[in-house]
Amino acid sequence: MKLYHSPTSPYVRKVMVTLDLTGQSGEVELIPGSGTPLAPNDATIAHNPLGKIPCLIGDDGAAIFDSRVICRYLDHRANSGAKAGLYPDGDALFPVLTAEALADGIIDAVLLTAYEWRLRPEEFRYQPWVDGQAAKVERALAALEQTDLVLSGPMNAARIAAGCALGYVDFRLADLGWRDRCPKLAAWYAAFAETPAMKATVPVG
Ligand SMILES: N[C@@H](CCC(=O)N[C@@H](CS)C(=O)NCC(=O)O)C(=O)O
Known part of the structure; x- marks a missing residue:
C-alpha cells in the first residue's frame, strides 16, 4: 500500500495510528502529499480529485479516501481480512x-x-x-x-x-x-x- 501523507495532518495521523494498532505499519510506503486549496499537490490530485490527504492506494491499486474510509478499510484488511475490531458489529x-x-x-x-x-x-x-x-x-x-x-x-x-x-x-x-x-x-x-x-x-x- 501507499499512503499520501503529511507529518502534521491529524487525518493522516488517524490512519497512522490505525496502521500501528492493527499491525500493518510495515506494509505501507509513505509519500509526501500535503497541499492546500491555494497550492494543491499534483501527486495527491492524481489519486484524489479533492487534493486532500490522507489518500491510500490499496492492495488493488485503487485510491481510498477519506480518513474514515481508510481506517475502516484497514480494520477490514487486518489479519488477512478478519476485522481488527475497531468498528463493532x-x-x-x-x-x-x-x-x-x-x-x-x-x-x-x-x-x-x-x-x-x-x-x-x-x-x-x-x-x-x-x-x-x-x-x-x-x-x-x-x-x-x-x-x-x-x-x-x-x-x-x-x-x-x-x-x-x-x-x-x-x-x-x-x-x-x-x-x-x-x-x-x-x-x-x-x-x-x-x-x-x-x-x-x-x-x-
Ligand atoms: N475529510 C477528510 C479531510 C482531509 C483534509 O482536509 N486534509 C487536509 C490536510 S490536514 C488537506 O489535505 N487539505 C488540502 C486541501 O484542502 O486542499 C479526511 O477525513 O480525510
Whole structure:
C-alpha cells in the first residue's frame, strides 16, 4: 500500500495510528502529499480529485479516501481480512461512527481556523466566522467529555479520532485551556497520548 501523507495532518495521523494498532505499519510506503486549496499537490490530485490527504492506494491499486474510509478499510484488511475490531458489529457500530464524526468535526473546525490565519490575507479575515469554528470545538469537546465509548472500554475508531483531534487542538490552539473544562477527557487523553502509536505520530512543524 501507499499512503499520501503529511507529518502534521491529524487525518493522516488517524490512519497512522490505525496502521500501528492493527499491525500493518510495515506494509505501507509513505509519500509526501500535503497541499492546500491555494497550492494543491499534483501527486495527491492524481489519486484524489479533492487534493486532500490522507489518500491510500490499496492492495488493488485503487485510491481510498477519506480518513474514515481508510481506517475502516484497514480494520477490514487486518489479519488477512478478519476485522481488527475497531468498528463493532450490529447496532453498536453507529455510536462509534457518530463519535468518530464528532472528533473529525473538531479537526475540521481547527483546520479551517488554521487555514484562516495561514492562508487568508489579513484584510479578508472574518472574526465572527472564526468564533463560530471555536464554538463548534467547545461544543464538541463538551460532548466528548460525556462519550463513554471514547473514555473507556475496548479500543475503537472513535477513540483514535478523538486522540488525534485533541493532539491537533494542542498543536494549533495551544492556549485553548480545554483541560479545565473537560477533566475526564483530559485524564483519558493524558494516558492515550503516551501510547506508542500516538508518541510516534506527534505533529511537528
Ligand atoms: N475529510 C477528510 C479531510 C482531509 C483534509 O482536509 N486534509 C487536509 C490536510 S490536514 C488537506 O489535505 N487539505 C488540502 C486541501 O484542502 O486542499 C479526511 O477525513 O480525510
